[in-house]
Amino acid sequence: MTSQLAPEPAKARRTPTRPGDRVFFGISFGAALVILLTLAGVAIFLTAEGIPGVTASADQVKSGLSFPAYVGPLVYGTLLAAVIALVLAVPVAIGVALFISHFSPRRLSSVFGYVIDLLAAVPSVVYGAWGIIFLAPTIVPFYRWLYDNLGFIPLFAGPPSATGSTILTAGIVLAIMVLPIVTAICREIFLQTPRLHQEAALALGATRWEMVRMAVFPYARSGIVSASMLGLGRALGETMAVAMVLSPALVVTPNLISSTNPNTIASNIALSFPEASGLTVNALIASGLVLFVITFAVNFAARAIVDRRKDFSGAN
């Protein structure tokens, strides 16, 4: 039934004509519609509940700040943590994916793949608990070293945190969390590269790296960006792990290793929501809307990049 709602597909061979095709098309399009409805539901919910929070005056909310002043540092913190996570995770993830797909001994590669997938199996609460009881105390000497040797860079201006609960620690935890997601997708894509291209490159005398550079990467580029975006989505929205690890304040600072860190939106919601009431709840939901919009913008940019490069990618 829903097929009537669909616009006529462009190419003749794709036009569903047989009954089976019509039903199958209907189911597929229906599924897509469900996503549309869900998203519309979330958006309506966020907007309807959020707008009173945006328009509330400073003295009506607990923070005592106008909404832009309140959400600004949170946006900064969210982006900072996510960027740290991606900068750390994506190169490693590509390396790990290449290791599994092309460099490791063939017989062991699926075992290695499974091992990395285990990282994705760790629940975020465990990451948070691990971050605060193991990573943070362990990494304190490193922060002190950064402060002593690289303190002239604003990023490491210190004074270094005594407990290690910094935005850099949170970023590292996030990086570990997104690593398996990015790795798994990159790996599948690397494995799907046409075997003939790879063999042709090798036959022409290319080294393994040259083969990867010339036959695998061009084919996988859109997939890598896509995988990174998926990772970014998780890093932007991660709630509990950040809330448990970070020592936050409402500030904007480039300093990565002090105990005064910008908070992220999701973590702030988790920390403030239970004790919130009235318009403060609306302000928190509005900050959720802001997070939503940020992801929207990031994805928009990513899509634009992928689409522009499509001509060069190997995917027909």
Next chain:
Amino acid sequence: MTTTDPRPQRDRDAEELLSSLRGNTLPLWAPRVVVGIAATVAVLGALSSLGVVRGVLLGWLLTFALPIWSRVVEGPRKATDRLVTLLVYSAFSLALIPLGSIIWTVFSRGLSVMSAEFLTYSMRNVVGEGGGIYHAIMGTLLITGAATVISVPIGLFTAIYIVEYGDGNRVSKGIRFLVDVMTGIPSIVAGLFAYALFVLFFGEGVRMGIGGSVALAVLMIPVVVRSSEEMLKLVPNELREASLALGVPQWRTIAKVVVPTALAGIVTGVTLAIARVIGETAPLLIIAGATDSTNFNLFDGRMATLPVFAYTSIRFPGVPPEFSIDRGWGAALTLLVIVMLLNLVARLVSFFFSPKGER
């Protein structure tokens, strides 16, 4: 030279020609020796006053001798290849460090409470020592299972629409974009949304397991769509065209050719999606609530889940706190083991069901 070599001149010429074509190469044992030396230095460094971190770093830096050596003997192309190989191996080892550390932390803290009683008892009427997580295991399996049942058909069919029917038209681009946006829904917002949705039907204060499933499904669907979409796109067009050319209807082509070809990747994607949501705490805290008793009914009443149980046990321990915190780690360990098993099952499924090809 000529006096000692008994072979005819022709053979010697051929060898010379070959080696000039092949160029100089490092002996086969070169990487092993370099890595061996580096490892020895790392271990010695770790045991000496340098400490573990500096020792390992020093050892790692030493391995770069291999590409440098290769640069001298083999030339830049081979050296780059060796450098990249080294970096790729390093990346993998680096990823193993946190994994090992986390697994060690969870096992060393969680194993002490593990027992038959722990897995078969609930927390009803338990204060202090004892009790178990049976209620939370059941809750997690039911809620995540229902979330999977909701999101896999929706996610897979949406991916099929985007790749097979949409073919880059505006609607499919729009839906793909919306899926991207959906990946950005923070888990806590998904929980609030599910709560608001269920309040519409059941009134204020509603708590039921299926609400948790809906919240998790909201988080799961975009992951399923994105990974399935990538996998479907990688199915060579030649396969589709061959099938269609034989007169097979498109839906049968999709069901019999396209999806089976991509199945391994799809299953990996679904497993990842489950792993992504099974540990979610925030949304379940809001909509599924928590209880000390076992509840098998998804559609009525609060349900305990492992992540929520682990979170509350570690965050709000009683007095003395040790018992509760131990139980929390035990729950985390159980959750980890469940997902490991799930991963294993998915791998077996994709191994046995995907078409036997070059992989």
Next chain:
Amino acid sequence: MNRTTLRVAAPAALALTLALGLSACGASNEGGSDSGSDSSLSGTLNGAGASSQEAAVDAWTAAFQTANSDVTVNYDPAGSGAGREQFIAGGVDFAGSDAYLDDDELAQAKERCNGPVVEVPTYVSPIAVIYNLDGVDDLQLSPATIGGIFEGKITKWDDAAIKADNPDATLPDTDITPVHRSDDSGTTKNFTAYLDAASGGSWTGGEVETWPIKGGEAAQGTSGVVQSVANGSGTIGYADESQAGDLDKAKVKVGTEYTEVTPEAAAKVLDTAKQVEGRDATDIALDIDRKTEESGVYPIVLVSYMIGCESYDDAAKADLVKGWLEYVTSEEGQKEAADKAGSAPLTSEFSGKVAEAVKSIKAAS
């Protein structure tokens, strides 16, 4: 039909079937109702609110369910704000809250209840000032010094103000790292309320739930603060006394002497507290006298309430709430919480008033 979809769904379906199959047998310790209790109470009681009460509620729930085996009590430690809101919206039967209902909320709650609200203090817990400083284990602090430390004005352990409070101690010149809660909490609210009232101006942040000062270390939850204080050196923080573990706890100056933090000293605060005026007899909201100079009283306490209605439409529900609150505020219940959650039991003088309020709960006629 698309068989491949089935194959993909198979593991999930398998897990589900497995779970449902297992559902035939419940948890081994849930025997059902044959444990021979002769209680007339049955049903499910749902509550939500302050996470500070969680440990105590766990203890009460276990004892109450044991005595009444057909009863299930669920408590959601969602936070005081969430608890009050859910109670007003009718989502839960009772709420736990670290603060009494304000006037707006009270009006809404009365509307929900179609009548008076029952609001009784159930959980009193001292908030300890915990610190971790090598070589110092009997720190004494005046309110003004505590305010200065948490404000970030006093930054060294050998500051003159701290020396004045501890004439006999040898204080190192280590930096002070104050640790506070990163999440909004009733503990922070009660602690800042104390500083606001008693510090004599050295604390300027007011009485708030969200930590108002930038700087210092922040950690999530009581357990997070305790952990941060324990892991650092030269750290100082505030946390529920029962959760402070082995950490050193500072004595706090009250009047002219320094009082040690104990549940008994905290319970005495209730006797000096004033009941908020102009409320129903069943609404025992307390304003604590933070500036008290009475000796032996420890003024940094968290008082947490349970909030219910005086009348419920459902008679069984009314009995259940009444039975629950009677148990919670009884001497036995308070002792249970003191043992299992380290709270300060209500003094006998005070619990009479509370019992009176609870007794009034009834089914709506």
